[in-house]
Amino acid sequence: MKILSTTLFVVVLELICLVQITVPEKCLEYISPFYQKTRMIDCPMIHSKDSKDKRQTSSKSDNMITVDFQCLIDDKQLCKKVEQVFITAGKFITATLNLKSIISVNAQFLDFCKTYGKCDKDVIILGAAGPARMIPYQDPKENKIRFYPQALYKQMNFPIEHPEFGPNEIMATFNSNTSYWFEGDPLPMLEKQSDMLYVVIHEMIHGLGFTTSWDDYFGIKALTPAIGGTTKPPAPGEITSQSDELQSSQFFELISDKFLVLLPSGKLVSSIADEINKFQFKIETLSSTDGIASAFSASPQFPVAKNMYNTAMTHGAMGFLTIPPSDQLTREQILNNVIILETSLIPYQHGSSVAHTDFDTYVNSSDFLMLFTYPKTATLGQIMSAVGSTNTTGPIGPKLRLLLGSLGYEVKKEYTPPVKLSSIPIKNYNPSNTYNKNNNNYNDMNNSSFICVNIILNLVCIIIIFFNSIKSLNLSGK
Ligand SMILES: [Zn+2]
Numbered sequence: 001m002k003i004l005s006t007t008l009f010v011v012v013l014e015l016i017c018l019v020q021i022t023v024p025e026k027c028l029e030y031i032s033p034f035y036q037k038t039r040m041i042d043c044p045m046i047h048s049k050d051s052k053d054k055r056q057t058s059s060k061s062d063n064m065i066t067v068d069f070q071c072l073i074d075d076k077q078l079c080k081k082v083e084q085v086f087i088t089a090g091k092f093i094t095a096t097l098n099l100k101s102i103i104s105v106n107a108q109f110l111d112f113c114k115t116y117g118k119c120d121k122d123v124i125i126l127g128a129a130g131p132a133r134m135i136p137y138q139d140p141k142e143n144k145i146r147f148y149p150q151a152l153y154k155q156m157n158f159p160i161e162h163p164e165f166g167p168n169e170i171m172a173t174f175n176s177n178t179s180y181w182f183e184g185d186p187l188p189m190l191e192k193q194s195d196m197l198y199v200v201i202h203e204m205i206h207g208l209g210f211t212t213s214w215d216d217y218f219g220i221k222a223l224t225p226a227i228g229g230t231t232k233p234p235a236p237g238e239i240t241s242q243s244d245e246l247q248s249s250q251f252f253e254l255i256s257d258k259f260l261v262l263l264p265s266g267k268l269v270s271s272i273a274d275e276i277n278k279f280q281f282k283i284e285t286l287s288s289t290d291g292i293a294s295a296f297s298a299s300p301q302f303p304v305a306k307n308m309y310n311t312a313m314t315h316g317a318m319g320f321l322t323i324p325p326s327d328q329l330t331r332e333q334i335l336n337n338v339i340i341l342e343t344s345l346i347p348y349q350h351g352s353s354v355a356h357t358d359f360d361t362y363v364n365s366s367d368f369l370m371l372f373t374y375p376k377t378a379t380l381g382q383i384m385s386a387v388g389s390t391n392t393t394g395p396i397g398p399k400l401r402l403l404l405g406s407l408g409y410e411v412k413k414e415y416t417p418p419v420k421l422s423s424i425p426i427k428n429y430n431p432s433n434t435y436n437k438n439n440n441n442y443n444d445m446n447n448s449s450f451i452c453v454n455i456i457l458n459l460v461c462i463i464i465i466f467f468n469s470i471k472s473l474n475l476s477g478k
Contacts, residue, residue, distance in 0.1 A: 043164040045163060046163075061094075064099040064101075065086070065090030065093055068104065070108045070109070072110040081182045085182065085196045085200050086200060088419050091418035092201055092395050092396070092419070095415060099409075099410075105170040105204065107171075109174050112175040112177055125175055126178060126194060127173060129172035129207050130206055131151065131208075131209065131211070132150060132169055133166040134150070135148045144253070146252070147213070148255050149208065151209065170208070180194060180195070188378075188382075197379075198380040201369065202370060205369065205404075208407075210400075213252065214260075216350070219293070221348075224251050224305050251277050259403075260318060261319050261321050261338060263319050266331075268327065276305055278301055279301040313345065313347070316361075318340075319341055320403055322338070322399070322403055324406075339357055341355075341356065342355075342372050344358070344359070345372065356371055357371060364387065366398055367397030367400055368383055370400060379421070382426050384423075385425065
């Protein structure tokens with residue numbers, strides 16, 4: 001616990017640096033998506049024409065995703081198969097989004113057991129990924145600074161002067177210590193396998209921006225956005241160093257957080273961030289995060305954050321708006337323009353709760369991709385075929401397309417499958433009874449360092465697969 005507090009405090013301090021200038025010239029980068037280790041990096045404002053990033057010119061029209069791939073295992077044959085999956089995943093994303101510039105993914109394939117000591121045989125982490133760099137941007141209308149994944153920032157029509165970009169848009173790591181099914185392998189796939197293509201596309205969508213900053217940063221069962229700090233904006237003509245003083249600390253949202261709503265009320269979660277931001281604190285006056293945590297626990301904003309924590313454990317209580325956020329949404333708008341998020345996991349799970357779509361609602365629909373866990377028992381090709389999306393939307397379902405469009409991506413109107421995946425029909429495809437989400441495994445996970453190290457920023461999804469509940473499967477695909 002001691003180590004945890006220290007880690008959190010370091011991160012909190014880093015985040016202060018992150019935004020302590022009024023026009024932030026600091027960005028956030030991941031060093032390791034698995035441990036969610038972040039570092040602060042200077043990203044001074046530069047002019048687009050001075051940018052060294054000329055990747056836009058080297059695009060291939062059917063695949064706008066490039067991969068810096070490090071295969072850290074001995075099996076070169078397997079390395080080749082994995083690399084091929086990235087190419088196929090890039091084609092599926094490019095068939096859905098009209099990307100204006102190349103997206104570069106830094107990907108690793110390695111043994112999580114050997115490298116991270118994650119050797120659990122019942123709950124296996126398949127992969128973790130997130131945006132490689134988050135770029136601050138102040139919305140001129142709202143006057144709010146929110147962080148954009150670099151991949152998304154590049155798609156927007158923002159001023160040509162922008163914080164300097166990093167070499168990659170997405171950072172991803174995949175576990176070699178599990179058995180994957182690859183295109184061309186025999187069907188049906190084995191019970192304990194997962195289709196690598198599903199996992200890679202899923203993680204890339206997180207890297208594109210399907211994520212949230214809301215998390216229990218203080219470890220007090222209360223959700224807040226990420227913690228940062230602001231400085232006093234300099235008065236006109238003021239050049240004194242006074243403006244560098246930390247004015248106050250603050251909670252910061254990601255652009256995706258702007259679209260979160262409570263259900264069924266339709267209340268904007270961003271307005272809750274504003275309420276929580278009434279908590280005024282100066283991190284440097286408090287000796288540790290424990291100090292901030294106890295000050296926050298005693299504040300009138302604590303019940304609000306506590307309520308958010310409980311909401312994140314109430315099925316169907318949060319959604320992602322696919323129309324412009326507004327305080328005056330009608331009942332119909334809320335009903336018809338929301339993607340229900342995963343808020344049924346008990347206890348709350350960092351990296352899984354909120355930042356996924358509701359398992360029960362979408363597992364058996366065209367929007368099966370962004371579930372917190374692999375839907376199992378079938379390959380991507382088989383799932384698409386079972387839910388009827390092979391030729392309509394492919395892996396990225398209609399609601400997910402709307403979500404990506406809301407974030408700012410240009411979604412292609414037509415979908416043409418870029419690759420034909422092999423498939424044999426599954427009779428009575430019904431994976432919804434596969435999991436007991438109040439699984440004891442979760443309690444085990446909660447006590448493990450996996451959860452502890454996962455506290456920094458909830459930007460990274462960790463997709464897992466359960467093995468002990470496999471016996472309850474009731475499928476007839478073989
Ligand atoms: Zn995920």
